[in-house]
Amino acid sequence: MISFRMQRINRELLREISILLQSEIKDERARKAVLIEVDCSRDLSHAKVYYTTLRREDRDEVQKGLEKASKLIRAILGKQMHLRQIPELRFEYDVVEEKARKLEAVLDSIKFTEDERKEGSEKNQ
Structure with a gap:
Protein backbone atom coordinates (compact mmCIF):
# COMPACT_ATOMS: atom_id res chain seq x y z
CA MET A 1 0.00 0.00 0.00
CA ASP A 94 -0.45 4.02 -20.69
CA VAL A 95 -1.67 0.86 -22.39
CA VAL A 96 -4.52 0.54 -19.88
CA GLU A 97 -6.28 3.50 -21.48
CA GLU A 98 -5.93 1.96 -24.93
CA LYS A 99 -7.21 -1.41 -23.71
CA ALA A 100 -10.17 0.33 -22.07
CA ARG A 101 -11.02 2.07 -25.36
CA LYS A 102 -10.90 -1.26 -27.21
CA LEU A 103 -13.07 -2.95 -24.60
CA GLU A 104 -15.56 -0.09 -24.80
CA ALA A 105 -15.71 -0.47 -28.59
CA VAL A 106 -16.38 -4.20 -28.24
CA LEU A 107 -19.13 -3.58 -25.68
CA ASP A 108 -20.68 -0.91 -27.92
CA SER A 109 -20.69 -3.29 -30.89
CA ILE A 110 -22.34 -6.01 -28.77
CA LYS A 111 -25.01 -3.57 -27.64
CA PHE A 112 -25.53 -2.46 -31.24
CA THR A 113 -25.92 -6.08 -32.35
CA GLU A 114 -28.45 -6.75 -29.58
CA ASP A 115 -30.44 -3.67 -30.59
CA GLU A 116 -30.47 -4.86 -34.21
CA ARG A 117 -31.75 -8.29 -33.11
CA LYS A 118 -34.55 -6.72 -31.08
CA GLU A 119 -35.58 -4.57 -34.03
CA GLY A 120 -35.47 -7.58 -36.35
CA SER A 121 -37.57 -9.75 -34.05
CA GLU A 122 -40.13 -6.97 -33.60
CA LYS A 123 -40.49 -6.62 -37.38
CA ASN A 124 -40.99 -10.37 -37.81
CA GLN A 125 -43.85 -10.50 -35.32
Whole structure:
Protein backbone atom coordinates (compact mmCIF):
# COMPACT_ATOMS: atom_id res chain seq x y z
CA MET A 1 0.00 0.00 0.00
CA ILE A 2 1.26 3.44 -0.90
CA SER A 3 1.73 5.82 2.01
CA PHE A 4 -0.24 9.03 2.25
CA ARG A 5 2.98 11.00 1.69
CA MET A 6 3.76 9.13 -1.55
CA GLN A 7 0.19 9.59 -2.79
CA ARG A 8 0.51 13.32 -2.13
CA ILE A 9 3.88 13.52 -3.92
CA ASN A 10 2.51 11.57 -6.90
CA ARG A 11 -0.52 13.89 -7.16
CA GLU A 12 1.65 16.99 -6.86
CA LEU A 13 4.09 15.74 -9.51
CA LEU A 14 1.20 14.93 -11.85
CA ARG A 15 -0.28 18.39 -11.38
CA GLU A 16 3.01 20.26 -11.77
CA ILE A 17 4.20 18.29 -14.81
CA SER A 18 0.80 18.78 -16.50
CA ILE A 19 1.03 22.53 -15.94
CA LEU A 20 4.62 22.65 -17.19
CA LEU A 21 3.76 20.78 -20.37
CA GLN A 22 1.17 23.39 -21.23
CA SER A 23 2.97 26.52 -20.06
CA GLU A 24 6.75 26.06 -20.20
CA ILE A 25 7.46 23.36 -22.78
CA LYS A 26 7.58 24.67 -26.34
CA ASP A 27 7.86 21.27 -28.07
CA GLU A 28 4.44 20.66 -29.63
CA ARG A 29 4.98 16.91 -29.56
CA ALA A 30 5.22 16.87 -25.77
CA ARG A 31 2.22 19.15 -25.40
CA LYS A 32 -0.01 16.52 -27.03
CA ALA A 33 0.43 14.19 -24.04
CA VAL A 34 -2.45 13.67 -21.63
CA LEU A 35 -0.96 12.67 -18.29
CA ILE A 36 -2.76 9.91 -16.42
CA GLU A 37 -0.72 9.00 -13.37
CA VAL A 38 2.67 9.35 -11.70
CA ASP A 39 4.25 6.49 -9.79
CA CYS A 40 7.26 7.67 -7.82
CA SER A 41 9.73 5.33 -6.13
CA ARG A 42 9.88 5.45 -2.32
CA ASP A 43 13.38 6.96 -2.34
CA LEU A 44 12.32 9.59 -4.92
CA SER A 45 15.08 8.48 -7.30
CA HIS A 46 12.77 7.96 -10.26
CA ALA A 47 9.15 8.38 -11.29
CA LYS A 48 7.15 6.75 -14.03
CA VAL A 49 4.83 9.24 -15.68
CA TYR A 50 2.01 7.47 -17.51
CA TYR A 51 0.41 9.30 -20.41
CA THR A 52 -1.88 8.76 -23.34
CA THR A 53 -2.61 10.68 -26.53
CA LEU A 54 -5.82 11.65 -28.22
CA ARG A 55 -4.60 10.10 -31.48
CA ARG A 56 -2.83 6.74 -31.37
CA GLU A 57 -0.71 7.77 -34.38
CA ASP A 58 0.95 10.51 -32.28
CA ARG A 59 2.27 8.04 -29.71
CA ASP A 60 5.89 7.75 -30.93
CA GLU A 61 6.30 11.46 -31.64
CA VAL A 62 4.87 12.39 -28.25
CA GLN A 63 7.27 9.95 -26.56
CA LYS A 64 10.23 11.60 -28.30
CA GLY A 65 9.02 15.05 -27.28
CA LEU A 66 8.56 14.02 -23.66
CA GLU A 67 11.99 12.42 -23.51
CA LYS A 68 13.55 15.57 -24.93
CA ALA A 69 11.72 17.77 -22.41
CA SER A 70 12.27 15.56 -19.35
CA LYS A 71 15.49 17.24 -18.16
CA LEU A 72 13.99 20.71 -18.45
CA ILE A 73 10.84 19.58 -16.63
CA ARG A 74 12.95 18.07 -13.85
CA ALA A 75 15.02 21.26 -13.53
CA ILE A 76 11.91 23.43 -13.23
CA LEU A 77 10.36 21.00 -10.73
CA GLY A 78 13.53 21.34 -8.64
CA LYS A 79 12.91 25.06 -8.32
CA GLN A 80 9.17 24.76 -7.65
CA MET A 81 8.77 21.73 -5.41
CA HIS A 82 10.01 21.39 -1.87
CA LEU A 83 11.56 17.93 -2.09
CA ARG A 84 15.07 16.93 -1.09
CA GLN A 85 15.41 15.12 -4.43
CA ILE A 86 13.51 15.50 -7.68
CA PRO A 87 13.03 12.09 -9.30
CA GLU A 88 14.34 11.19 -12.72
CA LEU A 89 11.30 11.17 -14.99
CA ARG A 90 10.51 8.19 -17.19
CA PHE A 91 7.54 8.66 -19.51
CA GLU A 92 5.55 5.55 -20.41
CA TYR A 93 2.55 5.23 -22.69
CA ASP A 94 -0.45 4.02 -20.69
CA VAL A 95 -1.67 0.86 -22.39
CA VAL A 96 -4.52 0.54 -19.88
CA GLU A 97 -6.28 3.50 -21.48
CA GLU A 98 -5.93 1.96 -24.93
CA LYS A 99 -7.21 -1.41 -23.71
CA ALA A 100 -10.17 0.33 -22.07
CA ARG A 101 -11.02 2.07 -25.36
CA LYS A 102 -10.90 -1.26 -27.21
CA LEU A 103 -13.07 -2.95 -24.60
CA GLU A 104 -15.56 -0.09 -24.80
CA ALA A 105 -15.71 -0.47 -28.59
CA VAL A 106 -16.38 -4.20 -28.24
CA LEU A 107 -19.13 -3.58 -25.68
CA ASP A 108 -20.68 -0.91 -27.92
CA SER A 109 -20.69 -3.29 -30.89
CA ILE A 110 -22.34 -6.01 -28.77
CA LYS A 111 -25.01 -3.57 -27.64
CA PHE A 112 -25.53 -2.46 -31.24
CA THR A 113 -25.92 -6.08 -32.35
CA GLU A 114 -28.45 -6.75 -29.58
CA ASP A 115 -30.44 -3.67 -30.59
CA GLU A 116 -30.47 -4.86 -34.21
CA ARG A 117 -31.75 -8.29 -33.11
CA LYS A 118 -34.55 -6.72 -31.08
CA GLU A 119 -35.58 -4.57 -34.03
CA GLY A 120 -35.47 -7.58 -36.35
CA SER A 121 -37.57 -9.75 -34.05
CA GLU A 122 -40.13 -6.97 -33.60
CA LYS A 123 -40.49 -6.62 -37.38
CA ASN A 124 -40.99 -10.37 -37.81
CA GLN A 125 -43.85 -10.50 -35.32
